[in-house]
Amino acid sequence: MxxxxxxxxxxxxxxxxxxNHAAISAPPVIVARAVQELLHEFTHSGISCYPKWMKRVEEVRGLASQLIKASPEEIAFTGNTSEGLSTVAAGLQWKNGDSILVPRPEFPANVYPWMNLERRGVKVHFFDREDGRFDIGKIEQVLVPGTRLISVSSVDFATGYHCDLEALGDYCRRKDLLLCVDAIQSLGVVPMDVKRCGIHFLAAGGHKWLLSTMGCGFLYISGEADGLLHPSRVGWKSVVEEEDFFRVHFDLKPDALRFESGSMNVAGIYALGAAMDLIMEVGxxxxxxxxxxxxxxxxxxxxxxxxxxxxxxxxxxxxxxxxxxxxxxxxxxxxxxxxxxxxxxxxxxxxxxxxxxxxxxxxxxxxxxxxxxxxxxx
Ligand SMILES: Cc1ncc(COP(=O)(O)O)c(C=O)c1O
Missing domain, CATH: 3.90.1150.10 (Aspartate Aminotransferase, domain 1)
Structure with missing residues (x-):
């Protein structure tokens, strides 16, 4: 190669x-070129290019789904990892006394969306990493009745520990828990197969190992868990036949696309698409x-x-x-x-x-x- x-x-x-790709990458020239060409179209042709832009948005959705071995309709574009995880936290139906398990230390993007639920009676329990590592035994120690979800980073931002997601997925399946993954430190560098790992939700931003720009990422919502999530924020794009502006109805899209409420970050998605084209080309x-x-x-x-x-x-x-x-x-x-x-x-x-x-x-x-x-x- x-x-x-x-x-x-x-x-x-x-x-x-x-x-320093675990922080913020300096994207390749093709990413800059993709955004420059898009902005040229915005400034010179405007809305007449809208169908073309939306076609590319769907192509990029396809690339994101290929990267994690999911289906395109299981992908929603987001602004960043935090937004993806917050969408999951805000979208599940919680009961007073439910619990969530999270490692400690953990990058705060995967802590605060869960702590934000404490005012709704949901408790966050932490299991400790040792030099970055944790295993099922550590989780077992803090598993309490009422635990509904475990949320982990695929790769720890500080030590680089890559956790065994297949073993974790297997454990969650046996205990009937939802598995949520912050994958920003692994996508683009470590292969990912969400189905094999039994992951229900996965969020990532594009500006690290995916080599794109800040402010655009995606959320995977497995078809299996989709029915458990209700969008806390909706808009004209959340419903089927989104361009039928004069017909008011509330038929939400049946897949992850209902979590995209309004006009898309087309420039961010173009950047992410060019970066993922390169990542896929190299493999x-x-x-x-x-x-x-x-x-x-x-x-x-x-x-x-x-x-x-x-x-x-x-x-x-x-x-x-x-x-x-x-x-x-x-x-x-x-x-x-x-x-x-x-x-x-x-x-x-x-x-x-x-x-x-x-x-x-x-x-x-x-x-x-x-x-x-x-x-x-x-
Ligand atoms: C594990 C992890 N999650 C999330 C982020 C970033 O979150 P966001 O995409 O919301 O900026 C980082 C790094 O900045 C990180 O290391």
């Missing part, structure tokens, strides 16, 4: 050694293999330097992220890396590295060259 051939798609490589399995090889080199280099790696290293637990607690002052190291145009993240006292498929071994060498220089000076 000619990964190097794709590097020119990423102008960020001219100015940065960019290993998520190939991307995962490539990133794993780059991360293997990072792990070896960190181990050689006796740095404390936090990321779980078992093959089934790997993702795109490698996090370590440096032996030197983390903030000072982070500042030095930033000054050297090395884009990474600082999370607590961890440096988080997250390369994508277009990164190469020169990037890895450069990282260690800068790290070694910093260590020598400090």
């Amino acid at each position: 000619d990964f190097e051939g794709y590097r020119s798609q990423f102008p960020i490589t001219n100015t940065y050694t960019f290993m 998520v399995e190939n991307i995962f293999r490539r990133i794993t090889a780059l991360n293997d080199a990072l792990i070896r280099g960190l181990q050689d330097r006796n740095e404390r790696i936090i990321t779980p290293l078992d093959p089934g637990e790997r993702s795109g992220i490698v996090s370590f607690v440096p032996s030197s002052d983390p903030k000072a190291l982070y500042d030095y890396l930033s000054q050297e145009h090395m884009a990474v993240s600082l999370r607590n006292d961890m440096i988080r590295l997250s390369p994508h498929f277009y990164n190469n071994m020169d990037d890895i060498h450069r990282f260690f060259e800068v790290l070694d220089r910093f260590q020598e000076q400090n």
Whole structure:
């Protein structure tokens, strides 16, 4: 696979050694071009292009469904992950005394939508991660009568732990629980099969591993669980025959599309579509293999330097992220890396590295060259 051939798609490589896809990606040229061409149509042709734009929206819905092995009518476009999870939280019919289980620590996008239900008598219980990991035993400890749903990140934003969604799905099936997944840290890098994992709801934004822009993502609502969700926000697009403006009725669309209330973020969807075209062309399995090889080199280099790696290293637990607690002052190291145009993240006292498929071994060498220089000076 000619990964190097794709590097020119990423102008960020001219100015940065960019290993920060777990934060916000710098999209490829084709994403920028797709949005520029769309805006040209908006400014020069206006509404006459509307049917064409809607056709592309449906194509992109198809791409999103392929990416997670679902059907297009199980996908609703959203603004971001938080909105997707909030749609699920607000849409289920809760009873006083119901409970939800969430890992701790967890990125807040997958915590606050559930805590927002506490005023409706729903309790959020946390099960603790250990160095990012959790297993069914941990969940079993906090499972209380009245538990209806478990919501987890497929990949932990801090340590990069990739949880075993198939085992979790199996557990949820046995216990008759709903499974909700925040997949923003895995889509585009780790293959996803929502049906095999028994996932009922999945939300993600496009601006990390999917290589798109901020402000557009999607929510998967499984056909099986669709009937449990009622849209808390509706508009003209929520109903069937949406363009029959003078006929007032309340026949909601029978699928995930009823969660799209009004005019779409067409520019965001065009960006996401171009990015997913690229991801599919390269292939998520190939991307995962490539990133794993780059991360293997990072792990070896960190181990050689006796740095404390936090990321779980078992093959089934790997993702795109490698996090370590440096032996030197983390903030000072982070500042030095930033000054050297090395884009990474600082999370607590961890440096988080997250390369994508277009990164190469020169990037890895450069990282260690800068790290070694910093260590020598400090
Ligand atoms: C696990 C996880 N969920 C969600 C988000 C972002 O949420 P949103 O798409 O709502 O901005 C992030 C990172 O910013 C994250 O790491």
